Amino acid sequence: MKITAVKTYRYRYDIPEEEQFGNSTRWNAAKNTVIVEVDTDEGVTGYGEADAAGGPAEVTQFIIDREIGPYVIGRDPFCVDAVFEDLYQKSMIHGRRGVIMHAISGIDCALWDIIGKVTGLPIYKLLGGARNKVQAYHSGGFYRRNVPDEWYAEEAKKGYENGYRAFKMKIGRLSMEQDANRVRLVREAIGPDSKLMADVNSNYNVREAIRMGRLLEPYDLFFMEEPVSADDPEGSALVARSIPMPLAGYETEYTRYGFRRLIDCGAMDIVQVDPTRSGGLTECRKIAAYASAHKLPITSHIFAGGLTFMAGLHFSCGVDNGFLLECEANPNPLRTNMFKDFELTLDGDGYVSVPEGPGYGVTLDFDTLEPYRVG
Numbered sequence: 001m002k003i004t005a006v007k008t009y010r011y012r013y014d015i016p017e018e019e020q021f022g023n024s025t026r027w028n029a030a031k032n033t034v035i036v037e038v039d040t041d042e043g044v045t046g047y048g049e050a051d052a053a054g055g056p057a058e059v060t061q062f063i064i065d066r067e068i069g070p071y072v073i074g075r076d077p078f079c080v081d082a083v084f085e086d087l088y089q090k091s092m093i094h095g096r097r098g099v100i101m102h103a104i105s106g107i108d109c110a111l112w113d114i115i116g117k118v119t120g121l122p123i124y125k126l127l128g129g130a131r132n133k134v135q136a137y138h139s140g141g142f143y144r145r146n147v148p149d150e151w152y153a154e155e156a157k158k159g160y161e162n163g164y165r166a167f168k169m170k171i172g173r174l175s176m177e178q179d180a181n182r183v184r185l186v187r188e189a190i191g192p193d194s195k196l197m198a199d200v201n202s203n204y205n206v207r208e209a210i211r212m213g214r215l216l217e218p219y220d221l222f223f224m225e226e227p228v229s230a231d232d233p234e235g236s237a238l239v240a241r242s243i244p245m246p247l248a249g250y251e252t253e254y255t256r257y258g259f260r261r262l263i264d265c266g267a268m269d270i271v272q273v274d275p276t277r278s279g280g281l282t283e284c285r286k287i288a289a290y291a292s293a294h295k296l297p298i299t300s301h302i303f304a305g306g307l308t309f310m311a312g313l314h315f316s317c318g319v320d321n322g323f324l325l326e327c328e329a330n331p332n333p334l335r336t337n338m339f340k341d342f343e344l345t346l347d348g349d350g351y352v353s354v355p356e357g358p359g360y361g362v363t364l365d366f367d368t369l370e371p372y373r374v375g
């Protein structure tokens, strides 16, 4: 079986002004995504998504179209390790992290879809088939302009009413006292039995992270996410040893080489990868194996469109140490309207079941996406 073509489709959802949101360092006015289509000589087509956050989505698309994509023409889509190594070596000088790795990830995720479709198996079973459902968490609590602190509690309460029993919110933008007050209000809204996590997006230094970790102790956090920079593994390790809750990270790190550095020095208690950023499912399963050897659980960061969500769902269900599924609460039709045959539903415990069909087990709805197509 041979790859005959790599195509890309770029979409953009402009967020209405009143719904625009931020983390500790940046505001979001649009959601962008690049869907990668890989065609084969046997008529089987696979789809993946390349995360397009962090800069112009045109750049991600250009790299797939003009730099990375042409290398995989003629390759066997089953040879994911060989294809990854080839792409990694050929693009090494151009970038081992960031947009190059997003582009490689998008192609890799499409190859796994092809393998699933040819074998008739869902991707989570190809990855190890550890479980068929996973706890979803309501990833909300992003900063909004001109809202009172109570707004965040109201948002979480709606999530609770919709069946979520795990929640994440942003901290790190406001004063520690005001952010701690937001955390208190959300904790009160979701009750003592739900999981609550707080995400700093790397906006603290080590001292600040430790101080905030102690300040948040009364609210029983399940984890604090990316308190400091992924570029400072030793600093992160010091935070991890000093705060009362587990430390999770790092969506800003890439490949098994980057995660080896973090894991080796004890930079986190919970490993977070992103199949559409960190190197695809091929690289993420290697990171998962390394984490498993250190008895660390692994979860997927998900912030893009529907296929990123699917890659994260299959990953968390596939690998032995996988758990939790990030479900972004911000409105995004590129996530919620991407498929003809999937709608997010939670069971009574707040878990999501993984589709059992071949590949990702879903069908892309290009007609519904068309109004958002920009390239």
Ligand SMILES: [Mg+2]
Binding pocket: 199, 201, 225, 226, 251, 301
């Ligand atoms: Mg995060």
